[in-house]
Amino acid sequence: MIRWTLPAALAAGRWALSRRRRRRRRARPVELVPWAVAGAAAGVSASVLAEHRRATLLRGRAVLVTGGSRGLGLRLAREFGSYGASVAVCGRDRDRLDRAVAGLAGRGIRAHGIQCDLADPEQARAMVEEAAERLGGLDVVVNNAGVLRVGPRATMTTADLEEAMAVMFWGPYHVARAAWERLRESQGSLVTITSIGGHLAPPHLWPYACAKAAQVALSEGLAAESLGTGVRVTTVVPGLMRTGSHRAVLFSGAPEREYAWFALCAGLPLLSMSADRAARRVVRATVRGHGYVVLTPAARLGMAAHGLAPGLTQRVSALAGWLLPAVPPEPEERPGTEAAVQGVPGQVLDALTALNEDAARRLNQPARAGSAPPGGGASEPDPGRSA
Numbered sequence: 426m427i428r429w430t431l432p433a434a435l436a437a438g439r440w441a442l443s444r445r446r447r448r449r450r451r452a453r454p455v456e457l458v459p460w461a462v463a464g465a466a467a468g469v470s471a472s473v474l475a476e477h478r479r480a481t482l483l484r485g486r487a488v489l490v491t492g493g494s495r496g497l498g499l500r501l502a503r504e505f506g507s508y509g510a511s512v513a514v515c516g517r518d519r520d521r522l523d524r525a526v527a528g529l530a531g532r533g534i535r536a537h538g539i540q541c542d543l544a545d546p547e548q549a550r551a552m553v554e555e556a557a558e559r560l561g562g563l564d565v566v567v568n569n570a571g572v573l574r575v576g577p578r579a580t581m582t583t584a585d586l587e588e589a590m591a592v593m594f595w596g597p598y599h600v601a602r603a604a605w606e607r608l609r610e611s612q613g614s615l616v617t618i619t620s621i622g623g624h625l626a627p628p629h630l631w632p633y634a635c636a637k638a639a640q641v642a643l644s645e646g647l648a649a650e651s652l653g654t655g656v657r658v659t660t661v662v663p664g665l666m667r668t669g670s671h672r673a674v675l676f677s678g679a680p681e682r683e684y685a686w687f688a689l690c691a692g693l694p695l696l697s698m699s700a701d702r703a704a705r706r707v708v709r710a711t712v713r714g715h716g717y718v719v720l721t722p723a724a725r726l727g728m729a730a731h732g733l734a735p736g737l738t739q740r741v742s743a744l745a746g747w748l749l750p751a752v753p754p755e756p757e758e759r760p761g762t763e764a765a766v767q768g769v770p771g772q773v774l775d776a777l778t779a780l781n782e783d784a785a786r787r788l789n790q791p792a793r794a795g796s797a798p799p800g801g802g803a804s805e806p807d808p809g810r811s812a
């Protein structure tokens with residue numbers, strides 16, 4: 426009798442015990458409400474504290490953003506300024522710069538505009554000096570300025586490559602050299618906005634990819650020797666962002682067709698990130714002293730794929746290049762403001778890229794041929810602030 430009753434009793438006891446435990450574990454939904462409320466309160470408090478910390482750390486600081494006259498640079502200047510920093514922004518176009526500064530001042534930000542061509546080393550150095558003088562020092566320098574030409578490699582000249590290198594490699598190099606000592610004194614930050622294009626070369630962006638690869642090495646090289654200097658070096662790797670820059674891009678070969686694929690990729694919500702979110706991430710990373718920031722999941726995926734299987738990634742790029750417009754018998758060249766697609770396909774493209782068109786209006790980008798010039802976004806809110 427005992428041969429089967431004892432194991433049966435033990436099994437029944439174990440079953441009853443585990444049932445009781447399961448019951449205990451399975452809390453009723455109503456019991457979870459206080460935990461959910463406590464979690465939400467903790468989340469909100471953490472975010473309020475982080476905002477407060479950012480405001481404390483940036484209030485009264487001097488921030489220089491190259492290429493801050495439009496696009497991401499302007500959005501970054503607004504973000505830094507909204508926490509009480511004074512900002513200096515630079516660009517080549519005087520009118521655009523004035524509109525950007527007026528827009529920043531309209532938001533209560535102490536801002537100074539410096540007209541400068543970063544492709545000229547002397548102008549780059551002088552611009553850093555002027556910014557430091559006007560702001561009373563330098564706490565953060567953001568190497569953000571960039572130029573982009575889109576088209577088949579056969580339409581790109583040596584001068585295109587030289588321009589890309591001058592603005593996106595030599596410019597940041599001269600800015601970093603000129604600012605380093607001041608940043609060392611202020612225990613400040615040097616931030617460089619690179620690109621996923623610097624990690625894997627996409628088709629039809631040849632000069633850009635070359636210059637961005639060099640810029641990544643510049644920023645990583647500076648970071649590698651920054652320990653103990655007091656300067657924090659941050660490398661930012663964005664994927665596609667909705668900065669409205671498609672209007673300023675120069676398209677070559679078959680401009681309308683090049684514009685169509687580029688504007689679509691840069692404007693699709695799932696593929697690209699809003700400039701507002703990107704700016705918030707960059708400012709947060711700067712304040713926290715993060716060394717490396719990859720901005721979009723697509724960029725992270727691209728970097729991982731290239732690291733694990735560079736040959737395969739190259740073949741995928743080649744396939745994408747084969748699908749892109751070929752060089753026409755009579756190649757042309759047009760800026761995005763004049764390369765817009767006409768008719769019904771143009772209307773469909775506009776509808777799909779409405780968010781990027783809106784960003785172009787808010788971020789002081791050139792107006793499309795035949796439409797009114799932008800107003801610098803002085804009175805327009807940053808919807809992303811709460812998004």
Ligand SMILES: NC(=O)c1ccc[n+]([C@@H]2O[C@H](COP(=O)([O-])OP(=O)(O)OC[C@H]3O[C@@H](n4cnc5c(N)ncnc54)[C@H](OP(=O)(O)O)[C@@H]3O)[C@@H](O)[C@H]2O)c1
Pocket residue numbers: 491492493494495496497498515516517518521541542543544569570571572592618619620621663664665666667668669670673691
């Ligand atoms: N938008 C994207 O999807 C994306 C993706 C990855 C990385 N990025 C990088 O993010 C940064 C900002 O991009 P964005 O889209 O905001 O570009 P953007 O709208 O075209 O703005 C570029 C800025 O750089 C300035 N600039 C260009 N050439 C210059 C020069 N020679 N000297 C001085 N300033 C110059 C421009 O002003 P002027 O024209 O008046 O000189 C403008 O203020 C760039 O480095 C870009 O490569 C952008």
